[in-house]
Amino acid sequence: MRHRVIRHRAILRGHRRAPLAPDSHDVQPHHLTGRTVLHHTLRRAPTRGAVCLVCLSLLAGCGAQHGPSRSDGALPSPTARPALSAAARPTTAASSPALASPTPSVATSASPRCSSPRGKDPAAPGRTERFSYESSLSSYMRNRRGSAAVAMRYPGCATIYAFDTGSHDPYITASVVKLSVMATVMVQAHREGRGLTATEKSLIEPMITESDNDATTELWTRVGEAPAVQKVLRSMGADQTTPSTQGWGLTTTTARDQVVIMSHFAMKNPIIPEPMRRYAINLLGHVDDEQTWGMTAAIPHTVDRRVKNGWLPHDNAWHVNSVAAMDGPDGMILAGLSRAAASTMEYQISTLESLAGIMAVHEHPQWTTKYPQDFSSTGARGSQTSSRTATPR
Numbered sequence: 432m433r434h435r436v437i438r439h440r441a442i443l444r445g446h447r448r449a450p451l452a453p454d455s456h457d458v459q460p461h462h463l464t465g466r467t468v469l470h471h472t473l474r475r476a477p478t479r480g481a482v483c484l485v486c487l488s489l490l491a492g493c494g495a496q497h498g499p500s501r502s503d504g505a506l507p508s509p510t511a512r513p514a515l516s517a518a519a520r521p522t523t524a525a526s527s528p529a530l531a532s533p534t535p536s537v538a539t540s541a542s543p544r545c546s547s548p549r550g551k552d553p554a555a556p557g558r559t560e561r562f563s564y565e566s567s568l569s570s571y572m573r574n575r576r577g578s579a580a581v582a583m584r585y586p587g588c589a590t591i592y593a594f595d596t597g598s599h600d601p602y603i604t605a606s607v608v609k610l611s612v613m614a615t616v617m618v619q620a621h622r623e624g625r626g627l628t629a630t631e632k633s634l635i636e637p638m639i640t641e642s643d644n645d646a647t648t649e650l651w652t653r654v655g656e657a658p659a660v661q662k663v664l665r666s667m668g669a670d671q672t673t674p675s676t677q678g679w680g681l682t683t684t685t686a687r688d689q690v691v692i693m694s695h696f697a698m699k700n701p702i703i704p705e706p707m708r709r710y711a712i713n714l715l716g717h718v719d720d721e722q723t724w725g726m727t728a729a730i731p732h733t734v735d736r737r738v739k740n741g742w743l744p745h746d747n748a749w750h751v752n753s754v755a756a757m758d759g760p761d762g763m764i765l766a767g768l769s770r771a772a773a774s775t776m777e778y779q780i781s782t783l784e785s786l787a788g789i790m791a792v793h794e795h796p797q798w799t800t801k802y803p804q805d806f807s808s809t810g811a812r813g814s815q816t817s818s819r820t821a822t823p824r
Contacts, residue, residue, distance in 0.1 A: 437506050438539065507661060545588040554700035555668040556691045557589025564793040571785060576778070577748070577771020578602075579727075581786050582686035583794070586698050586762050593687045601673070601683035602768035603750040605741030606642045608660075608682045610692050610754065611672070613639060614665045615654045617707040619803045627707060639714040651679045661768035666689075667695050667702055689754045695766050697737065697756040712737055715756070725753025726765040728784035729791035731802040733747055750771040751779035753787075761795055 445626035457560045546557030562568065562583075565782045572579060580595040580602065604611075613635055620627055627635070634650050637643035654660065657674035660682075664672050669688040695703050696711045703711070715737035735758040753765045766781040791798060791806060798806045 433812075440745055441707070451678040454624075466570040472692050474621075499753040508730070528713070535718050540700040545585075546590045552668070552700050552702060553587070553589075554585075554698040554702070555589065555692070556694075559591050559593050559687055562592045562790075562793075563592050564789070565594055567789050567793065568598075568786060571789060572596050572782075576774050577769060577782070578781075579767065579782055579786060580686040580771040581765070581790065582690045582766045583763055583765045583790060584690050586694070586764065591687050591690050593685075595686070599677040601671070601685060602752065602770060603680070603743060603745060604672075604684050604689075605680050605743035605750050605752055606644075606647075606756050607673070607684075607689060608679050608754045609638050609642065609647055609737055609741075609767075610696070610739050611653070611669075611682070611721045612647055612650050612679065613711055614692065614695060614703060615660045616650055617703050617711065618666070619654055619659070619661045621704045621707070627710070635711075636714060639711075640718050642719075646741065647679060655769065656721050657682075663702075664692065668690055680741075681745070684768070686768050688753070689768070690764050691765065693737075693739075693764050712756075715739060724780050725751075725783050726767045726787045727753070729765055729787035729794075730755065730757045731761065731798060733802070733806050738772055742776050749774045749776055749779055750800075751776055751783065753783050763794065765790065 471804070514525045536752055548713075568581070578596045578598045578600075580593070582591055582593040584591045616631055617627065620631070623745060631650070634646040638646040639652065651660075657676050657679075660674040660679075661672075664670075664674070669684075669691045671688045672684040672692075673682065675683070694700075695709055696715065699705060716735055718738055718740075723736065723738050723739050725738065725740050727738050730736045737756040737758075739754050741750075741752045748770050750770045752766075752768045756762070756764045766788065769782055770777055773783075788806070
């Protein structure tokens with residue numbers, strides 16, 4: 432198994448004070464021109480084939496309600512995930528970068544209850560409900576280190592389903608805050624009666640597709656930092672997120688709020704103008720292949736996926752998060768947040784992907800036969816070992 436070096440991209444930047452040094456003994460800080468760059472040696476993220484083994488063992492052991500927890504804490508064998516080829520993309524999604532906004536089928540959904548959106552914004556949150564299969568999520572987490580929270584909604588349905596392991600403390604966003612930064616740039620441009628400038632696009636694109644920190648810091652400063660970002664988030668209904676004045680990577684949030692934020696890119700809404708929204712969702716579909724792990728484990732490989740991930744070692748813990756959206760008639764918007772002390776980034780990716788797999792099989796049980804390569808114990812997806820090494824940035 433080859434190892435790769437991932438330059439930590441969601442660092443404590445975006446402020447003019449001295450950078451906060453990480454406490455994790457696994458991370459070595461390098462001070463370059465007033466910025467902290469973190470290096471960490473990691474193996475390739477675990478694949479969904481391993482995730483599905485966990486998911487199906489949970490379902491088979493307890494009538495799709497309770498399942499055996501992983502007692503050894505071992506990680507699945509890390510392997511690479513193949514890039515989604517153009518031929519595999521559905522023609523309905525390929526014709527437009529925008530997500531479809533279907534009404535979910537009550538007959539097949541494990542979470543069918545819907546509430547109407549607030550006011551005139553269809554992407555605004557409605558009620559927050561508990562998953563009907565919360566016991567399966569809890570069963571899996573019982574012997575996993577740290578805390579995790581997941582949330583999900585269907586486009587066209589305002590109800591958001593959420594699960595947290597019980598701490599209910601806000602999670603550090605790391606680089607998923609870049610969704611909020613992008614939204615703020617777009618909302619401000621719209622209020623000024625203009626489109627995005629060439630300079631703004633030149634910063635937004637690497638911020639989203641490569642998770643570039645320098646571009647994020649530049650945009651964070653341009654829009655007015657934490658107060659400006661918070662104003663836009665409140666207009667969306669994301670009222671459980673607090674942008675940090677100590678650096679954009681330390682913003683705190685909830686899984687529910689991350690679903691709300693991604694919803695404003697995945698669904699037509701009055702907050703983000705349609706041309707900008709379509710531009711954003713297209714970027715989220717072209718994220719670097721090595722950053723497409725996480726909640727995309729809930730999405731079949733034949734369907735277009737939009738994703739933004741974040742990872743940060745801070746205060747002797749790893750904070751690893753993923754926000755994703757799925758195209759097509761079974762579309763979902765999902766978020767997963769995690770933190771754990773004495774852990775690794777890889778371990779927490781495994782946790783998020785396993786939770787995502789449980790959600791997928793419960794929400795769409797027909798997928799176990801329709802997409803056996805993704806949601807069965809014999810799935811072959813991601814069976815090739817990675818030979819790529821991420822370039823430090």
